[in-house]
Amino acid sequence: MTGDERQSRTRGLSAWTTRRWLRVGVAASLVVLAVLGVAGAYVLGRTESISRDLVDVRSPAFTVAVRLEAAVLNQETGIRGYGLTGKKGFVTPYEQGVEEQETNRKQLTELLRGDSARLKDLKTVQDAVTTWQERFARPVAAAPSGVPSPLATARAAEGKDLFDDVREALDRQQERLRADRVQARDDLMSTMALRNWVFSAIAVLIVVLTALIFEGLRRGINRPLEQLGADARAISGGDFDHPITPTGPADLRRLSGEIDFMRRRLVRELAVSEETRLRLDAQTADLQRSNAELEQFAYVASHDLQEPLRKVSSFTQLLQRRYGGQLDSRADQYIDFAVDGANRMQILINDLLDFSRVGRLHNAHQGVDLDDVLERTLSTMSVGIEEAGATITHDPLPTLVADPTQLGMLWQNLIGNAVKFRRPGEAPKIHVTADREGDLWRFTVTDNGIGIAPEYADKIFVIFQRLHTKDTYSGSGIGLAMCKKIVEFHGGTIAVDPAYHDGARIVFTLAPRPPESPGEDTTPEATRAEAEQAR
Structure with a gap:
């Protein structure tokens, strides 16, 4: 991979958002878990199949084959005894052996259904037994009782050879059934070992996936959010010039950029607000000084007006008392106007002083x-x-x-x-x-x-x-x-x-x-x- 291709791939991954990372991570984890689940299910199924074949087919087939051999041996023992002694009691084991042979043959046929090789072995055994029965056992059993059968003596060699063929077929059948059982047991053990390895691998992969997910969340989400929180705390602590470093997926970097843009705008607004506050403080100080001067002026003006008003009122009242009736009515009216105006002016000044005292003097x-x-x-x-x-x-x-x-x-x-x-x-x-x-x-x-x-x-x-x-x-x-x-x-x-x-x-x-x-x-x-x- 060339440098340009690596840079292109890096830029492509840097554009992934948190949601996309989570989707890809979850999808990959589900695929891995699905593959592991399929493998585990296959191993479990294989183990169950081999175990069922071993328990339900191979071991019972071998056991039935052994019983089949015993039934054939009982036939041979009974025929040989009857042929040598002519006693009827030796025919009974032969007949029981024939019945057991048929029963065991049917069981083996049922157990080995679908296994053509073992069914072929069973057919070989059955053919050998049938040949021995037709050429030796049945003729001897049909001979009169009470005396040794001359047919048994005459065909002893042939009967021995035929039964040796039966023994050879039985041994070959049992050997193959025993080998099948051993093979099934070995397959079961190897499959169980594979199952244990598969489930161990599943457990390890789950742990690894969990660790990767947590590490990915820590690096991709927790660490950027912690960095963003630390930057925000630094800014809220008063360090408004502290920059916010964009980290993490694209959406978190975009969020960090927007917050940093907001920080820069707030810094500008704070600078403007601080400048405005300073101007307002200066204007407030000017207003306080102006208000203090106005209050002083209002008090001094009203206080200084009291004395000339009292003089005007006093001397006007003296004019009214001393010269009332001595002048014409118009003069008396003018004097009344002057006295009334001075009194009302004094009342207005006192009321104005009371109004200005509310909230200041009485508190x-x-x-x-x-x-x-x-x-x-x-x-x-x-x-x-x-x-x-x-x-x-x-x-x-x-x-x-x-x-x-x-x-x-x-x-x-x-x-x-x-x-x-x-x-x-x-x-x-x-x-x-x-x-x-x-x-x-x-x-x-x-x-x-x-x-x-x-x-x-x-x-x-x-x-x-x-x-x-x-x-x-x-x-x-x-x-x-x-x-x-x-x-x-x-x-x-x-x-x-x-x-x-x-x-x-x-x-x-x-x-x-x-x-x-x-x-x-x-x-x-x-x-x-x-x-x-x-x-």
């Missing part, structure tokens, strides 16, 4: 009994509730891990809105419920007030969003926005129930525990200042 999570929080809130709002004649009821409320101050603000805004936006001439009726809904608690605050139009169901939770003028209903438009921020800070959602039409129903959820504990604010100076101002 003391602890076990909170909402029944107690609601009762304290109602006690705080008792004057307004009594003036409105409101009736407030509630179901048993759960205990949650939350910020008690924020939940107090939540109840205050929701109950306050329900009392404020009541129908003219009708006392407010407010009911609070709580039900477990999966992993959350679902609360409702239902009133019989003026309700909320469906088109405004989302707008009311936007900061500074008002649906009525300040002359109709007071307020800054920040209450429900603060409720939304508090509920979301505690892992829930808040919305208006559009199916309720006899007033307004606010539905919100709270988690039994906060989703996460926010860290301290990044601007401790602003936080301390806000806390000081809050005090």
Whole structure:
């Protein structure tokens, strides 16, 4: 075989897949096992055939031949005694011998059926015996009894020669039957030895095939898979630059190549992700810095606005008290506008500060009994509730891990809105419920007030969003926005129930525990200042 032919054959084998290797291996193993099975079956059949021939034919034939010889010898003994003495008693062994001879002849004929050579030997014996009987035995047996037969004496020599022919035929028959039996026994022994060798070879070949199969599976499948697993573990351990070496059959090499392609793509994606993460970290740092600056700016702006607003409000009120009635009505109206605007501006700034503090200044999570929080809130709002004649009821409320101050603000805004936006001439009726809904608690605050139009169901939770003028209903438009921020800070959602039409129903959820504990604010100076101002 030339080098090119060897290379071509190697390339052809390298293209074989695991399935093809298994099919070829299984087919070859089945062919070998089939050949061995046929050989084993042949040897077993041959052994059984020889053993059956030896046990059922050769040995019984030899035994019957010996009995046939005994029957003929009994005839010769009886005839010789009768011929010499004339006693009738010697005829009986002769007659019994004739009967036994016929019986043995039939048995031999049956046993040797199909064996023409041995049947020929039997015929030779039978012819010799018949000749001796016709020429000597029967004439002597037919002679009168009581006196020696003169025919026996006259034909003694001829009778001896004829019986010698019978003996020679019998000996030749027995010798050949004995040789056949010995040959059958030798054949049986050699066949049994061959059978043992064949089955030993089958056992050895099965062991060899098993070893070859296991070794083939180990080299062709287990070792490549172990190598692939080791490469995968190295990559999963963080060595993303570790290459995957293709080994084994074509399909496993193809799988290794695809996994390596995926690894290279992941490396590229990770590089892009790392670059993106670095950019995001930089942007996050910029945003945190910007947010901190904005929070500082918002606090400083709102804090610094308090003083000039207080001055404007104070001096405007002084003008109103000192010069009220001294100027014309238009001047008094202008002064009222100025006082009202300054007061509303101060309220807006305070509400904005409260809104910005949610989740930053108030962040003391602890076990909170909402029944107690609601009762304290109602006690705080008792004057307004009594003036409105409101009736407030509630179901048993759960205990949650939350910020008690924020939940107090939540109840205050929701109950306050329900009392404020009541129908003219009708006392407010407010009911609070709580039900477990999966992993959350679902609360409702239902009133019989003026309700909320469906088109405004989302707008009311936007900061500074008002649906009525300040002359109709007071307020800054920040209450429900603060409720939304508090509920979301505690892992829930808040919305208006559009199916309720006899007033307004606010539905919100709270988690039994906060989703996460926010860290301290990044601007401790602003936080301390806000806390000081809050005090």
